[in-house]
Amino acid sequence: MWEHHAKTIQNLVSELHEDKRYLALIIGGSIAKGREREDSDVDIILVVTDEEFQRRELIKDFHYCRNDVCTYPNGYIDGTVVNLRFLYEVAERGNEPTRAAYVGAFVAYSHVPDLEKLIQKIPIYLEHEQKEKIESFYAHLEASRWFVPEAEKRNDKYLLGWAINELILYGGRMILAHNKILYPYHKWFLTELQNAKNKPDNFLDLINNLLNEPNHKNSEKFCNAILEYTEWDKPTEGWVSRFREESEWHWLKGHAPLKDR
Numbered sequence: 001m002w003e004h005h006a007k008t009i010q011n012l013v014s015e016l017h018e019d020k021r022y023l024a025l026i027i028g029g030s031i032a033k034g035r036e037r038e039d040s041d042v043d044i045i046l047v048v049t050d051e052e053f054q055r056r057e058l059i060k061d062f063h064y065c066r067n068d069v070c071t072y073p074n075g076y077i078d079g080t081v082v083n084l085r086f087l088y089e090v091a092e093r094g095n096e097p098t099r100a101a102y103v104g105a106f107v108a109y110s111h112v113p114d115l116e117k118l119i120q121k122i123p124i125y126l127e128h129e130q131k132e133k134i135e136s137f138y139a140h141l142e143a144s145r146w147f148v149p150e151a152e153k154r155n156d157k158y159l160l161g162w163a164i165n166e167l168i169l170y171g172g173r174m175i176l177a178h179n180k181i182l183y184p185y186h187k188w189f190l191t192e193l194q195n196a197k198n199k200p201d202n203f204l205d206l207i208n209n210l211l212n213e214p215n216h217k218n219s220e221k222f223c224n225a226i227l228e229y230t231e232w233d234k235p236t237e238g239w240v241s242r243f244r245e246e247s248e249w250h251w252l253k254g255h256a257p258l259k260d261r
Helices: 003-016 029-033 050-059 084-093 096-100 115-120 127-154 157-178 189-195 203-212 216-227 239-247
Strands: 022-027 042-048 063-066 077-083 106-110
Touching: 003 022, 003 042, 003 106, 022 029, 029 042, 042 050, 050 077, 050 084, 077 084, 084 115, 106 115, 127 157, 127 216, 127 239, 157 189, 157 203, 157 216, 189 203, 203 216
Parallel strands: 042 077
Antiparallel strands: 022 042, 022 106, 063 077
């Protein structure tokens, strides 16, 4: 990391580590992943006591932001406040974006025994979920594929834009799942797709073409590249039923929307 990032982290550690409310400080974000720029902010996860977390929960204050300890112009610390129970929950059943936030994460200080071991259990792709997720992503890919020409028939730019983005999201998630790579949410989505070893040729070019020229022709090129790449798992009930269940009826089972899993 840059020297000013290291100094900023040390300043924060010096201030917080004696405060009994704060059990540990974890560094995440671009610095933890080795993607930081000179002007990057410092992303943190601040682990607090249950009492402090309950206090913050009452006022919905889970955000930690500072610029007064930063040693570089326009620098700031941006983070999330959690308790230890939250980390155990993430390790056991966290969704992919939450798990991905801990890729490369490291402990700046801790009063919690074996916290490093717990952190290492979080950013793991859950292989037992792979098949079912690929089936669902496939169903959403086919649904989005159907919506593209429908949007063109109606001259509906909103529907077209939505369908194109959904197409890229679920086609891309099929590729990430195939590679057993955690979905990092939107900001780093294309970066992870770029890093994926197993994917169709010129996959990122197909995405850019689709974004620059959102039309049925380019959507078919994108879909065919994915569908012809390998033999994908598909829902036995058909993509229409799986799409309806995952998009309209997920609340019946108490599930989060598929895009957030």
